[in-house]
Amino acid sequence: MLERWHFDRPLFYALVILSVTGLAIVYSAGGDNLNMTIRDSVHLILGFSVMIGLAQVRPTTIARWSPYLFVVGFLMLIAVLGAGTVSNGARRWLGFGPLRFQPSEIMKLALPMMLAWYLSRGPLPIKLPQLLVSGAVILLPALMIIKEPDLGTAFLIAATGFLVLFLAGMGWRTIIVMAASTAAAIPVLWAHMHQYQRQRVYVLFHPESDPLGIGYHTIQGMIAVGSGGLLGKGWLHSTQAHLDFLPQSSTDFIFAVFSEEFGWLGVLALITLYLFILYRGALIAYRAQDTYSRLLAGGLTLVFFLYFFVNMSMVAGLLPVVGVPLPLISYGGTSVITLMAAFGMLMSIHSHRSIAA
Amino acid sequence: MFGSRLSIAMGLVLVLCVILLVRLFDLQIMHYSYYSMLSRQNSINPMPIQPVRGLILDRNGIVLADNFPVFSLDVIPSHVKNLHALIVKLGHLISLNSQDLRDFKRRMGQLHPYDRVVLRSHLTTEEAARVAVNLIHLDGVQLHARLERYYPLGGLAVAAVGYVSRINSWDEAHINRIKYAGVQHIGRLGIEARYQNVLLGRVGFKQVEINAHGRAVRVLSRTPPVAGKNIYLNIDAKMQALAEQALGTFAGGVVAMDPQTGAVLTFVSMPTYDPNEFVDGISERNYKALRDNPLHPLVNRALAGEYDPGSTIKPYYAIAGLASGKISAKHRAWCPGWFRLPGSRHVFHCWKRGGMGLVDMHDAIEQSCDVYFYKLAVKLGINTMTRYLGYFGFGHKTGIGISGELPGLVPNEAWRRAHHLHWYPGETVVAGIGQGPLLITPVQLADAVSAISMYGKRFVPNLVYAIENPVTKTMHYVHATLDPPVPVPKRDFKTVIKGMEAVVYNPQGTAFGMGAKAPYKIAGKTGTAQVMRQNTLQRAERERDLPLQDRDDAVFEAFAPVGDPTIAVAVVEEHGGHGGEIGAAIARKLMDYYLLKDGRPRVPLPPPKTAGGHPPPPERG
Numbered sequence: 015m016l017e018r019w020h021f022d023r024p025l026f027y028a029l030v031i032l033s034v035t036g037l038a039i040v041y042s043a044g045g046d047n048l049n050m051t052i053r054d055s056v057h058l059i060l061g062f063s064v065m066i067g068l069a070q071v072r073p074t075t076i077a078r079w080s081p082y083l084f085v086v087g088f089l090m091l092i093a094v095l096g097a098g099t100v101s102n103g104a105r106r107w108l109g110f111g112p113l114r115f116q117p118s119e120i121m122k123l124a125l126p127m128m129l130a131w132y133l134s135r136g137p138l139p140i141k142l143p144q145l146l147v148s149g150a151v152i153l154l155p156a157l158m159i160i161k162e163p164d165l166g167t168a169f170l171i172a173a174t175g176f177l178v179l180f181l182a183g184m185g186w187r188t189i190i191v192m193a194a195s196t197a198a199a200i201p202v203l204w205a206h207m208h209q210y211q212r213q214r215v216y217v218l219f220h221p222e223s224d225p226l227g228i229g230y231h232t233i234q235g236m237i238a239v240g241s242g243g244l245l246g247k248g249w250l251h252s253t254q255a256h257l258d259f260l261p262q263s264s265t266d267f268i269f270a271v272f273s274e275e276f277g278w279l280g281v282l283a284l285i286t287l288y289l290f291i292l293y294r295g296a297l298i299a300y301r302a303q304d305t306y307s308r309l310l311a312g313g314l315t316l317v318f319f320l321y322f323f324v325n326m327s328m329v330a331g332l333l334p335v336v337g338v339p340l341p342l343i344s345y346g347g348t349s350v351i352t353l354m355a356a357f358g359m360l361m362s363i364h365s366h367r368s369i370a371a
Numbered sequence: 372m373f374g375s376r377l378s379i380a381m382g383l384v385l386v387l388c389v390i391l392l393v394r395l396f397d398l399q400i401m402h403y404s405y406y407s408m409l410s411r412q413n414s415i416n417p418m419p420i421q422p423v424r425g426l427i428l429d430r431n432g433i434v435l436a437d438n439f440p441v442f443s444l445d446v447i448p449s450h451v452k453n454l455h456a457l458i459v460k461l462g463h464l465i466s467l468n469s470q471d472l473r474d475f476k477r478r479m480g481q482l483h484p485y486d487r488v489v490l491r492s493h494l495t496t497e498e499a500a501r502v503a504v505n506l507i508h509l510d511g512v513q514l515h516a517r518l519e520r521y522y523p524l525g526g527l528a529v530a531a532v533g534y535v536s537r538i539n540s541w542d543e544a545h546i547n548r549i550k551y552a553g554v555q556h557i558g559r560l561g562i563e564a565r566y567q568n569v570l571l572g573r574v575g576f577k578q579v580e581i582n583a584h585g586r587a588v589r590v591l592s593r594t595p596p597v598a599g600k601n602i603y604l605n606i607d608a609k610m611q612a613l614a615e616q617a618l619g620t621f622a623g624g625v626v627a628m629d630p631q632t633g634a635v636l637t638f639v640s641m642p643t644y645d646p647n648e649f650v651d652g653i654s655e656r657n658y659k660a661l662r663d664n665p666l667h668p669l670v671n672r673a674l675a676g677e678y679d680p681g682s683t684i685k686p687y688y689a690i691a692g693l694a695s696g697k698i699s700a701k702h703r704a705w706c707p708g709w710f711r712l713p714g715s716r717h718v719f720h721c722w723k724r725g726g727m728g729l730v731d732m733h734d735a736i737e738q739s740c741d742v743y744f745y746k747l748a749v750k751l752g753i754n755t756m757t758r759y760l761g762y763f764g765f766g767h768k769t770g771i772g773i774s775g776e777l778p779g780l781v782p783n784e785a786w787r788r789a790h791h792l793h794w795y796p797g798e799t800v801v802a803g804i805g806q807g808p809l810l811i812t813p814v815q816l817a818d819a820v821s822a823i824s825m826y827g828k829r830f831v832p833n834l835v836y837a838i839e840n841p842v843t844k845t846m847h848y849v850h851a852t853l854d855p856p857v858p859v860p861k862r863d864f865k866t867v868i869k870g871m872e873a874v875v876y877n878p879q880g881t882a883f884g885m886g887a888k889a890p891y892k893i894a895g896k897t898g899t900a901q902v903m904r905q906n907t908l909q910r911a912e913r914e915r916d917l918p919l920q921d922r923d924d925a926v927f928e929a930f931a932p933v934g935d936p937t938i939a940v941a942v943v944e945e946h947g948g949h950g951g952e953i954g955a956a957i958a959r960k961l962m963d964y965y966l967l968k969d970g971r972p973r974v975p976l977p978p979p980k981t982a983g984g985h986p987p988p989p990e991r992g
Contacts, residue, residue, distance in 0.1 A: 138373075181373060181377060183373065183376060236406065237410050238410070239398050239399060240405065240406025240407070240410075241406040241410035242399050243399055243400070244399065244403075273399065278396055278400055281395050289388060323384075323388070323391065327391060330398065332394055
């Protein structure tokens with residue numbers, strides 16, 4: 015029955031398991047809040063529908079959309095700087111009547127799509143002119159997002175672009191030059207950072223210097239993770255979240271609740287599940303038959319890794335606190351939709367291969 | 372190529388995941404007992420310690436914004452099982468009226484469930500004691516003694532001082548939460564807002580061990596807070612009170628400045644209101660009363676009251692005429708009591724029905740001859756007129772530094788074009804006597820007349836005298852910033868100032884009598900700003916019989932002593948009638964206070980540079 019649909023069953027099942035886990039943790043982290051869990055499942059059902067819908071679209075069609083989506087996303091980023099809604103001191107949201115969304119979410123998909131589309135039109139591995147154009151395609155939206163300001167997302171989007179370039183066979187020498195110039199740019203970037211951003215970087219290394227502010231997140235997150243031990247305290251038994259010691263326990267810091275309740279073995283299982291999804295994504299990329307599909311599938315897969323890795327590392331105190339949700343586990347609206355759209359495209363690439371291959 | 376790149380990337384992914392797992396292993400297995408202990412007791416809680424907010428004082432050390440110890444009863448909603456039962460229980464210990472409960476619910480809606488919410492502040496000592504004894508049975512209730520803002524002189528100088536009020540959810544999104552941890556108030560207006568960061572100080576914190584009921588048992592470590600700095604204003608509170616009383620029940624603005632330093636000596640907006648009401652959140656009823664008051668006490672008239680300048684603008688046009696070479700001081704114009712533009716039938720009247728005859732610039736300023744200035748306006752043209760007004764700062768914010776300042780309006784052809792309209796020649800004519808769309812604020816007028824008195828030297832009005840470190844008692848003196856000087860030769864200023872002296876001392880002068888028996892020399896100019904648009908002649912006749920709200924605004928500007936000015940005053944009195952009467956009287960009172968003591972010349976106050984002349988700040992416990 016399912017064969018008639020364009021679909022990837024192992025990937026689908028893995029995503030379902032992940033989402034159900036997510037709902038369970040959101041329920042626990044929100045203080046056994048059923049309403050929140052229901053809202054989250056609505057987001058997830060919407061996300062799955064988007065995924066299945068997109069999987070039916072041919073990759074060639076998706077490729078055709080890519081530049082348009084990118085331009086629309088870019089225009090929205092301009093609009094958000096002009097007319098966006100300010101929330102928590104940053105201008106990230108665009109409102110259409112009762113709806114609000116972050117154009118940077120669109121860019122998370124549009125950028126790898128655009129790069130894959132652009133690079134697939136020329137010969138690979140890429141040469142200097144392509145590299146320069148790609149650089150502009152990456153930097154323009156990234157700079158606009160920095161302006162919002164949302165340094166974390168800007169960095170992730172730039173990294174997404176870099177990953178696609180890497181997959182497209184960017185020369186090692188170029189990579190070294192880019193790494194070196196990034197390192198050189200750090201002092202400049204530091205000088206242009208907002209005070210709260212610097213604070214976050216500083217506090218990463220000295221959480222105890224700021225026990226009331228961001229350090230508080232880090233410290234309480236680490237207490238939650240560490241007190242989970244090998245087996246965890248059990249579902250609904252996260253004291254850190256239930257006693258309100260842990261801020262953002264159902265969004266960006268949900269991994270702390272997970273670790274507290276399910277321990278190191280739970281974390282091991284979760285990471286294994288994520289790695290399985292990555293493996294499926296990589297397999298789809300390997301088997302893809304044209305350059306666009308390969309680059310897009312590979313890029314999206316690696317971006318997925320980037321998101322869960324950055325989120326977990328931030329909770330574990332390895333990276334500064336940036337506003338990145340844990341894919342499919344954190345409570346969240348738009349981010350679920352974009353994520354599932356990405357998997358929809360992966361499935362489309364997987365299931366539209368010609369039989370001859 | 373692609374395949375190998377993907378393989379490299381996946382390899383890297385594996386390595387990073389292993390690193391992450393190792394890190395988590397380290398936290399969860401190797402350090403399990405440590406974190407488990409922290410979590411099980413969840414015993415260590417950082418608590419912020421609020422710094423003492425800096426004081427605001429007048430130039431002589433009179434306290435305008437003080438801190439006062441109050442007991443307040445706070446509730447942490449997330450720690451309360453049954454809020455209703457708790458409130459009933461508390462009702463037996465302290466008095467709680469329906470207003471308290473409404474305010475509590477409102478505040479609770481603005482904050483997070485784990486934030487402290489004030490249920491009642493300003494507990495009496497008995498109430499505080501009763502609560503303290505029963506605290507053990509009151510989960511989620513905290514009794515706090517803290518210092519709270521108190522304005523001992525009420526509404527005095529509130530236009531400059533401003534007030535603090537509770538931090539709301541909008542503020543929370545815009546402040547650095549670390550800097551404001553445990554701080555409940557933030558400067559909302561005036562100096563309180565402008566110098567918020569200076570007054571705030573730095574939050575300290577203590578690590579507190581907490582037992583299972585959430586109560587502090589032991590302080591483990593303590594980083595003391597740093598008190599905020601004290602701010603001495605240039606304002607003289609006694610002079611301020613004098614000006615506020617002099618305006619009486621009239622609405623209006625008075626600004627007095629020291630032209631030689633730019634120091635703002637009085638900064639009045641009447642009517643005032645009591646800033647103490649805002650500190651803990653003004654009740655809706657009281658706020659409504661303030662908002663609906665027909666005199667609009669919440670409008671800061673000193674810097675946001677935009678008024679017709681009336682004839683007080685004439686000296687600036689006289690200067691424009693001299694400096695641009697369009698007219699000489701000796702030039703005489705015939706005033707028949709009216710003026711008509713060539714080719715037009717519209718008649719512009721002089722305020723003096725029969726006309727003044729032949730007048731030169733001196734007479735024209737002294738008697739405020741309208742026809743002379745109609746003619747001068749036609750000679751200058753609106754663009755030259757407005758350019759010179761711009762030199763004096765009209766049409767721009769003075770940059771006094773506290774929020775809400777309005778720029779007034781200097782209209783000319785370009786301004787009209789921006790509104791897709793034409794500028795008519797007749798508008799230039801009435802602009803010559805300060806009517807039409809031209810608007811000024813009291814602080815602009817004070818700054819501009821200071822510039823006349825100083826032959827063109829201009830300052831940004833400066834409210835702050837010094838900032839004091841409360842621990843070391845060292846003073847950091849604040850100097851006014853210079854504005855670009857008015858590009859006009861000194862002799863032209865002197866000509867116009869002579870005319871302004873005649874306003875005060877010549878029997879024909881419009882403010883004659885103001886300078887009687889003053890041992891210093893005053894120069895001034897009166898003005899009457901139209902409120903109702905009507906014929907000048909009719910108005911002059913009917914003025915005394917008009918109901919108050921239809922009477923014209925009185926405007927007055929003056930400075931003294933001529934030649935070595937130390938005080939310049941601008942007065943706007945809404946519906947005060949003619950500027951020469953009440954405005955001049957107010958200005959004279961302020962000058963006498965500032966320049967004389969017991970009728971004799973007063974030792975001038977030390978300029979801000981010399982620390983020695985400053986009185987020691989009052990001792991504070």
